[in-house]
Amino acid sequence: MxxxxxxxxxxxxxxxxxxxxxxxxxxxxxxxxxxxxxxxxxxxxxxxxxxxxxxxxxxxxxxxxxxxxxxxxxxxxxxxxxxxxxxxxxxxxxxxxxxxxxxxxxxGPRRDDLPLLSAGWRESDAGHRLPAAGSTIALPFHEAKYQLFWYLHSTRLGAKAHLTEGVTIDRHEAYTRVRDATGPLRFELGYNTYWLDKDDAS
Structure with a gap:
C-alpha cells in the first residue's frame, strides 16, 4: 500500500x-x-x-x-x-x-510470511448475561490486524477505558501492541478483551 x-x-x-x-x-x-x-x-x-x-x-x-x-x-x-x-x-x-x-x-502492508489469524473482542466480564462480542474467521495477517483496529475503534465507548486506569493497558499501549504484532496476541483494554489468534479465542 x-x-x-x-x-x-x-x-x-x-x-x-x-x-x-x-x-x-x-x-x-x-x-x-x-x-x-x-x-x-x-x-x-x-x-x-x-x-x-x-x-x-x-x-x-x-x-x-x-x-x-x-x-x-x-x-x-x-x-x-x-x-x-x-x-x-x-x-x-x-x-x-x-x-x-x-x-x-x-x-500495514500485506505480509504473506505471517500466519492466518482471527481477530476478536468481547466484554471481559458481563456478569450473568451473555457478553457482547465479535470475531472473524481466519484471515491474512494484515486483514486480521485491520479488523482488530476496527474493533478497537468501534467498541471504544463501551470499553470505558478511562475507568480502568492502572488496571488494564491504556489505549496507546493497545494500538502499539496491535501495530507491532507479528503473531497472536491478547490484551484487556478497559472492560473489553481483544485478540488475534489462530482460532476464535472468545
Missing part, C-alpha cells in the same frame, strides 16, 4: 470534490515525524489541482503534537469531520470511511 507524502507528511486519507462548477475543495488527515498528526484543509482550486501548493503547503488545519502518537491520531480523526463540513465534502458515511481508512493504514 503506497502513501502520498507531502512536505514530510504522510497522507492517510483525503477527500477532494467539486462543490460548484470547476471549484474543488477538500480535506486530509496526515501523520508526520514524532507521532504528530494534522487534520487539514486543502487550498480551493480548479479541476486537476491537488489542494497543496508547489512546496507542499495547505490552506489551514489543526496540528496535534502534545499527546502520545495515539492520542494525537485520535484527536486529529475527531477534528477531521468538522473540516469536511466546512469544505462541503462531508457525507453520511464520512466518519466511518475515514476511520476504516485509518485502520487500514495502521494495519
Amino acid at each position: 503506497s502513501s502520498t507524502v507531502v512536505n514530510g507528511w504522510t497522507i492517510v486519507t483525503q477527500t477532494r470534490q467539486e462543490v460548484s462548477p470547476n471549484h474543488f475543495q477538500g480535506v486530509f488527515l496526515a501523520t508526520g515525524r514524532g507521532g504528530h498528526w494534522v487534520a487539514g484543509r486543502h487550498f480551493d482550486g480548479k479541476k486537476g489541482s491537488t489542494g497543496f501548493s508547489e512546496c507542499g503547503e495547505w490552506w489551514h488545519g489543526s496540528h496535534f503534537t502534545l499527546g502520545n502518537p495515539t492520542e494525537n491520531m485520535l484527536a486529529a480523526l475527531e477534528a477531521y469531520p468538522e473540516l469536511a463540513m466546512k469544505a462541503a465534502v462531508w457525507h453520511r458515511l464520512f466518519e466511518q470511511t475515514a476511520a476504516q481508512t485509518l485502520c487500514r493504514f495502521l494495519a
Whole structure:
C-alpha cells in the first residue's frame, strides 16, 4: 500500500470534490515525524489541482503534537469531520470511511510470511448475561490486524477505558501492541478483551 507524502507528511486519507462548477475543495488527515498528526484543509482550486501548493503547503488545519502518537491520531480523526463540513465534502458515511481508512493504514502492508489469524473482542466480564462480542474467521495477517483496529475503534465507548486506569493497558499501549504484532496476541483494554489468534479465542 503506497502513501502520498507531502512536505514530510504522510497522507492517510483525503477527500477532494467539486462543490460548484470547476471549484474543488477538500480535506486530509496526515501523520508526520514524532507521532504528530494534522487534520487539514486543502487550498480551493480548479479541476486537476491537488489542494497543496508547489512546496507542499495547505490552506489551514489543526496540528496535534502534545499527546502520545495515539492520542494525537485520535484527536486529529475527531477534528477531521468538522473540516469536511466546512469544505462541503462531508457525507453520511464520512466518519466511518475515514476511520476504516485509518485502520487500514495502521494495519500495514500485506505480509504473506505471517500466519492466518482471527481477530476478536468481547466484554471481559458481563456478569450473568451473555457478553457482547465479535470475531472473524481466519484471515491474512494484515486483514486480521485491520479488523482488530476496527474493533478497537468501534467498541471504544463501551470499553470505558478511562475507568480502568492502572488496571488494564491504556489505549496507546493497545494500538502499539496491535501495530507491532507479528503473531497472536491478547490484551484487556478497559472492560473489553481483544485478540488475534489462530482460532476464535472468545
